[in-house]
Amino acid sequence: MRYLKLGSGNIDRFLERISNYGELYAPQKISEKFYDYRKVDDIEKVEFNYNRTITPAKKYFIPPKQEMFEFDIEEGEYEETLGEVKPFVLFGLHACSIVALRILDGVYLNEYPDKYYAARREAGIIIGISCLPDEYCFCNLRRTDFVDVGFDLFLHELPDGYLIRVGSERGHRIVDENMDIFENVDNEDIENFKKFEKKRHEMFRYEGSFDNLRYMLELTENSPLWEEESEKCLGCGNCTMTCPTCRCYDVQDLPDIDGKHGKRIRFWDSCQFRSHGLVAGGHNFRETKKDRFINRYVCKNAYFYPLGTSYCVGCGNCTYFCPAGIDFLKNLMKIRDVIGAVHGE
Amino acid sequence: MKIKKEIKVDHLARIEGKAGIDVEIKDDSIDARMVVTEGPRFFEVITKNKRYEDAVAIFPRICSFCCTPHKLTPIEAVEDALDIQPSEQTKKLRELLYLGNMVESHALHLYLLVVPDYLGYSDAFEVARRGGGGMVKDGIFLKDVGAEIQTVIGSRSIHPENAIVGGFGKVPPKEKIEKIEKMAGEGLQKAVDAVEFFAEYEYPSYVNGSRRHLSIKPYEGYGVYGNEIISSDGHSFKIEDYKEHLNEEVASYSFAKRGKFMGEPYTVGAISRLVNNSALITGKAKELIEKYREFVNPENCFANNFAQAIEMVYFLERIKELASELHDIKDESIAKPERNSGDGYAVTEAPRGMLIYYMGIEDGIVKNVDVITPTAMFLPMMEVDISSMAKGLWEDGYQDREFIGKKIEMVARSYDPCISCSVHVTRL
Amino acid sequence: MKIGIHGLTSCYGCQLSMAVVKRILDISEKFDIKYFYMLSSAGKIEHVDVAFVEGSVSTEEDEKELKMIRENADVLVAIGSCAIHGGVQGILFNENVEYEEAFRTVYGNRDMEYEGRIAQPIDKFVKVDYRLPGCPPEEEEIMYYLATFAIGSWPEEKDYPVCAECRRAGNPCILIEKGEPCLGPVTVAGCDARCIKYNIPCIGCRGPVPDVSWFDSLAMTFKEKGMDREYVKKRMAIFASRYEGLNEMIDKIYGD
Amino acid sequence: MESDNVYGLYKCRILRVYSLTEEEKLFLLRFEDSDIAESWSFIPGQFVQVALPGVGEIPISICSSPMRKGFFELCIKKVGKVTDMIHKLQPGDFVGIRGPYGNGFPMHEFENSDILLIAAGIGMVPLRSVFMYAVDNRWKFGNITVINSARYGNKLLFRKELEAMRDIAEAENIKIIQTVTRDPEWEGRVGRAQEHIGDANTDPENSYVAVCGPPTAYRSIFNKLIEAGYDPRKIYVTLERRMKCGVGKCGHCIAGSSTFLKYICIDGPVFGYYDIISTPGLI
Numbered sequence A: 001m002r003y004l005k006l007g008s009g010n011i012d013r014f015l016e017r018i019s020n021y022g023e024l025y026a027p028q029k030i031s032e033k034f035y036d037y038r039k040v041d042d043i044e045k046v047e048f049n050y051n052r053t054i055t056p057a058k059k060y061f062i063p064p065k066q067e068m069f070e071f072d073i074e075e076g077e078y079e080e081t082l083g084e085v086k087p088f089v090l091f092g093l094h095a096c097s098i099v100a101l102r103i104l105d106g107v108y109l110n111e112y113p114d115k116y117y118a119a120r121r122e123a124g125i126i127i128g129i130s131c132l133p134d135e136y137c138f139c140n141l142r143r144t145d146f147v148d149v150g151f152d153l154f155l156h157e158l159p160d161g162y163l164i165r166v167g168s169e170r171g172h173r174i175v176d177e178n179m180d181i182f183e184n185v186d187n188e189d190i191e192n193f194k195k196f197e198k199k200r201h202e203m204f205r206y207e208g209s210f211d212n213l214r215y216m217l218e219l220t221e222n223s224p225l226w227e228e229e230s231e232k233c234l235g236c237g238n239c240t241m242t243c244p245t246c247r248c249y250d251v252q253d254l255p256d257i258d259g260k261h262g263k264r265i266r267f268w269d270s271c272q273f274r275s276h277g278l279v280a281g282g283h284n285f286r287e288t289k290k291d292r293f294i295n296r297y298v299c300k301n302a303y304f305y306p307l308g309t310s311y312c313v314g315c316g317n318c319t320y321f322c323p324a325g326i327d328f329l330k331n332l333m334k335i336r337d338v339i340g341a342v343h344g345e
Numbered sequence B: 001m002k003i004k005k006e007i008k009v010d011h012l013a014r015i016e017g018k019a020g021i022d023v024e025i026k027d028d029s030i031d032a033r034m035v036v037t038e039g040p041r042f043f044e045v046i047t048k049n050k051r052y053e054d055a056v057a058i059f060p061r062i063c064s065f066c067c068t069p070h071k072l073t074p075i076e077a078v079e080d081a082l083d084i085q086p087s088e089q090t091k092k093l094r095e096l097l098y099l100g101n102m103v104e105s106h107a108l109h110l111y112l113l114v115v116p117d118y119l120g121y122s123d124a125f126e127v128a129r130r131g132g133g134g135m136v137k138d139g140i141f142l143k144d145v146g147a148e149i150q151t152v153i154g155s156r157s158i159h160p161e162n163a164i165v166g167g168f169g170k171v172p173p174k175e176k177i178e179k180i181e182k183m184a185g186e187g188l189q190k191a192v193d194a195v196e197f198f199a200e201y202e203y204p205s206y207v208n209g210s211r212r213h214l215s216i217k218p219y220e221g222y223g224v225y226g227n228e229i230i231s232s233d234g235h236s237f238k239i240e241d242y243k244e245h246l247n248e249e250v251a252s253y254s255f256a257k258r259g260k261f262m263g264e265p266y267t268v269g270a271i272s273r274l275v276n277n278s279a280l281i282t283g284k285a286k287e288l289i290e291k292y293r294e295f296v297n298p299e300n301c302f303a304n305n306f307a308q309a310i311e312m313v314y315f316l317e318r319i320k321e322l323a324s325e326l327h328d329i330k331d332e333s334i335a336k337p338e339r340n341s342g343d344g345y346a347v348t349e350a351p352r353g354m355l356i357y358y359m360g361i362e363d364g365i366v367k368n369v370d371v372i373t374p375t376a377m378f379l380p381m382m383e384v385d386i387s388s389m390a391k392g393l394w395e396d397g398y399q400d401r402e403f404i405g406k407k408i409e410m411v412a413r414s415y416d417p418c419i420s421c422s423v424h425v426t427r428l
Numbered sequence C: 001m002k003i004g005i006h007g008l009t010s011c012y013g014c015q016l017s018m019a020v021v022k023r024i025l026d027i028s029e030k031f032d033i034k035y036f037y038m039l040s041s042a043g044k045i046e047h048v049d050v051a052f053v054e055g056s057v058s059t060e061e062d063e064k065e066l067k068m069i070r071e072n073a074d075v076l077v078a079i080g081s082c083a084i085h086g087g088v089q090g091i092l093f094n095e096n097v098e099y100e101e102a103f104r105t106v107y108g109n110r111d112m113e114y115e116g117r118i119a120q121p122i123d124k125f126v127k128v129d130y131r132l133p134g135c136p137p138e139e140e141e142i143m144y145y146l147a148t149f150a151i152g153s154w155p156e157e158k159d160y161p162v163c164a165e166c167r168r169a170g171n172p173c174i175l176i177e178k179g180e181p182c183l184g185p186v187t188v189a190g191c192d193a194r195c196i197k198y199n200i201p202c203i204g205c206r207g208p209v210p211d212v213s214w215f216d217s218l219a220m221t222f223k224e225k226g227m228d229r230e231y232v233k234k235r236m237a238i239f240a241s242r243y244e245g246l247n248e249m250i251d252k253i254y255g256d
Numbered sequence D: 001m002e003s004d005n006v007y008g009l010y011k012c013r014i015l016r017v018y019s020l021t022e023e024e025k026l027f028l029l030r031f032e033d034s035d036i037a038e039s040w041s042f043i044p045g046q047f048v049q050v051a052l053p054g055v056g057e058i059p060i061s062i063c064s065s066p067m068r069k070g071f072f073e074l075c076i077k078k079v080g081k082v083t084d085m086i087h088k089l090q091p092g093d094f095v096g097i098r099g100p101y102g103n104g105f106p107m108h109e110f111e112n113s114d115i116l117l118i119a120a121g122i123g124m125v126p127l128r129s130v131f132m133y134a135v136d137n138r139w140k141f142g143n144i145t146v147i148n149s150a151r152y153g154n155k156l157l158f159r160k161e162l163e164a165m166r167d168i169a170e171a172e173n174i175k176i177i178q179t180v181t182r183d184p185e186w187e188g189r190v191g192r193a194q195e196h197i198g199d200a201n202t203d204p205e206n207s208y209v210a211v212c213g214p215p216t217a218y219r220s221i222f223n224k225l226i227e228a229g230y231d232p233r234k235i236y237v238t239l240e241r242r243m244k245c246g247v248g249k250c251g252h253c254i255a256g257s258s259t260f261l262k263y264i265c266i267d268g269p270v271f272g273y274y275d276i277i278s279t280p281g282l283i
């Protein structure tokens, strides 16, 4: 991998330069406590130290609401409405967010590639940035705390700037075209990088591996925990909407009142909603709130084989953004303990 | 032999709400009554014991046409009760919001509800089909100007939620304010055209008769806020004393209350504002008043339509002015209460006339409410005019009940009555 | 296609919002509007393909009219919170105020020729085929409903809460951040989380999510944030007074 | 079929419409584009997405034999928004089609074995494709039994078609069993499908079994089959879920558990017996 250094003095220039490659989006403070990716019209507002955004980066690749086709009802014709996707630069993704996008790639670019997603993925330049975990983060347990691929450039915080890893051909090109703002990495930088990584690792709340969780989950289907926790659940879908890897969508046809035209749209859906598992005739595969509650735990902890990680990347969003204060990680920890207790008896 | 003759309009179309008119013609007298069949909704009971923030969110549901006045007036009352001092910017935004409702309401009433009468059609769709499309579109444009203002400032045009006690949840961005300014400018000529349109119709003389006009004395210019009520014959009193001056009665045939001032029917609304305060009007509207002086006739209810058209012109100019004063708009925090309990009074000029709110608050909880709406105020006067119209036509030998029915409907419509408002409820 | 637009006891906001959609003239051309008293004096109740009914049943007259509308309509759509849930005037029901009592408080000791009632949603009297929620309904949804009928189909109703739209819209959550009593989690979506966009906590004007409004769970959250029972109860009941088991759900959390 | 948009639809013309029962209609379709019509192929058990502009898009199993080139059939039950509208269509009208999707039944594995088909209710739809395929390639398979069941006689799908085949079927070692569960008027066999397994002409030792019906019936059918000596490794079922895309994107059809999380649309809808019993949530 190619390593470079960006000195503190050049950070603003770096942001300006990358915005030449496309519309720039980056985390910004949107309210007292929350951050979100927004279009950058003032580089002063770009946030380098944030923990999580209220909408994950998936929104740039699968928009919350998206038009797919326009149709002509009388002729039975459909016309794709993807149009041209202009290049854009997504700055400031953390490692877990980048892994999350790779998981989405697995879904959207499989044997039936989704053109709408592919076009946006192609157009989006990804620039990652290092972070320090808070009490909600557990990417270390998910093995998503570090990424080797899936970004064009990745910035690691140093006391006097950033150490940059170049992760793609596009990344090399950007670096080559702007060599005047980069320096070479020296020994002191490497020492600082190590220190940062050490500090970061010491900050995680838990250590160890989480993989056996999948079996534990299957074995605790009848644990009283599900009853208790799903009682609190509002069924509001905040957990799935803020999850960087949840991507269920719903499709709807919107005819025009002229009765002749219309459009087909798709928009974020959630397995926490009743109709998600409902089929014609009224049978529901996830009838109760508890069924739907458990479903998310099951789905997120299943394995995504191509990457050797689970669908959950351990970002902590679903806990942080749950209005009812339900703690995903804590519940998973409890599930492991429940099993322990069963064996202990 | 005495034959009882009756003219009935069971369901009065093209007004807000549900009401009918019964006119009974006896040999020696004539008796008209507006029958409000809409069910009671008891707003003063349902807002009681709620937190004031929640109560002010409920009041607008009294009526969709004047939801904004029913939001801003109780907000004023709460602020009076709890000694909350909103910022200058908030006051300007509120006035703008209020005037947005005014323009929307007047445009709807004039173009979609009244114009079909003048042209002899049953609705604006027919007007559009028969070549009046341009006029209907003008009306819709003006209505949209008003709706846009309420959307930008209030979050939506019906039941705006962004206006709250102490200020606004979110201050609208400068670009949107500029858009309002531009739209108001574009609407101005259309409003002038409306004035010219109404100036082509003479008022039916059957409904001529002297009457007392009540309105507020605006704090500033020809504004909608004030705390003093004045009458066309020189009376005045402070809002805190309204109960001593304005009484309300209940009639057995109506869920609407009926106002009296000094024991007599009176009227409120656009014409009353013009009669009492036209000296405060400026600009293009002032020119039009001078040009069409005779149409500002204090003795004929049809003057209200004309007065609304004049007001549209004036308020659009005022909107432009207010918007231009808001170019340096900025985010602000919401003004906080100085105390937790108190009595608050507010009166504003809603599109249809004065709107009075009294609220008694204890520890943030609403304990007492009284609301007097313009429609409740002018109902008795309206019945007088309906009787006069029916009587006049009858005596002139018109016998076709449907024809008379149409004419008396026009009388009612000229008041722009708002039945939901009148039925909401008020404490005796 | 013949349609009728009717109002019972309400603020007339739903009819008004139908009257002021941007393409009202297109609608008047595409549909044969048989009844729309707010806008037209032409028309009497006659057979229509779809009747839209706004407002709650609050008088004998309302009930009679509603039944007549139903008899003459192939499809009946309840529009707005009053028709669907009884509206804000339904609060009396939730608070167990008798009609007589409310009436006396307001009108004094007078007899009326007409009898009023505590407001009720229209499905207490007639079969309702579809529900178009809102206080008032959103233009986009009005157009969607009309269009699906126009092509011989019917609308899909939303069954999820405002929160979903709040996230899609990119708002910060004010319930988490400021602990404000947002009713978004129990209120049916469709407004694109308008109020939250304006930093105003949702008061639930669109009414509860059909069958899956977890007032108990939300009460638990509110309680933890220090809100008292009376306040929570009153706020939740503004637009949800007729939601089955509402009071019980709240009592369950706060204890008896 | 070539399109750079997986959700792109191809126009199909409805050639014939038959009413099978009060609620089910059979549609004969052909792609407008004759190149597609001729080259299009599928495996029994696969499904297509059927779209009506303005109304929506739904998954429907193909119920004709893949051997019949140029045309295909769908049997659609009227249950809601889209299916209601489809039932209003007439010959000459168009629908949008994309697919085929799903894995389908492993027909090549079935070769040289007996085949037992067990259908309950609408489950006969995908199994008809298996059946027709087997009949069209009669020499490749051993004995065949079809057990078609429904609540009432007039709800038995393809009942007349199957009855009409009876004589020739006998000669070809094909056994057709039609049974109903709730119909007092019905004069033929009664009882649930699984109660007639013993009457099949298939050799449990050398049979493949395909089952389709309501998920609630599966366990009891499995038990009966295993009791009768059928090899669990050779039992297949097809599953249903809500679906919006058909190609593993929209997430609605994800089912299973943490160790076996599957998309019904691309990993299924056909699953083997062991998948089913080792995966809570699949049925």
Ligand SMILES: Cc1cc2nc3c(=O)[nH]c(=O)nc-3n(C[C@H](O)[C@H](O)[C@H](O)COP(=O)(O)OP(=O)(O)OC[C@H]3O[C@@H](n4cnc5c(N)ncnc54)[C@H](O)[C@@H]3O)c2cc1C
Residues within 6 Å of the ligand: A278, A279, A280, A281, D047, D056, D057, D058, D059, D060, D061, D062, D075, D076, D077, D078, D079, D080, D081, D082, D083, D084, D122, D125, D126, D239, D240, D241, D242, D243, D244, D269
């Ligand atoms: C793999 C597969 C094969 C199928 N094969 C057939 C068949 O051959 N014949 C047949 O009659 N039916 C079949 N179905 C069921 C059929 O898809 C549903 O009956 C149909 O989707 C109902 O749509 P609707 O709009 O009429 O009903 P509504 O209840 O109005 O449904 C509204 C929406 O919900 C979704 N939906 C509802 N139920 C289902 C469901 N069961 N599956 C998927 N989406 C659903 C649809 O997207 C639909 O747009 C199959 C389902 C699957 C999954």
Ligand code: SF4
Residues within 6 Å of the ligand: A239, A242, A243, A244, A245, A246, A300, A311, A312, A313, A314, A315, A316, A317, A318, A319, A328
């Ligand atoms: S399940 Fe929760 S912690 Fe895991 S990736 Fe999704 S939001 Fe993050």
Ligand code: SF4
Residues within 6 Å of the ligand: A236, A238, A323, C162, C163, C164, C166, C167, C171, C172, C173, C174, C175, C176, C182, C183, C184, C185, C193, C196, C202
């Ligand atoms: S602000 Fe309200 S509507 Fe939005 S997510 Fe939070 S609780 Fe839900």
Ligand code: SF4
Residues within 6 Å of the ligand: B161, C162, C184, C187, C191, C192, C193, C194, C195, C196, C201, C202, C203, C204, C205, C206, C207
């Ligand atoms: S956010 Fe709540 S109160 Fe606001 S419009 Fe939506 S449903 Fe109504």
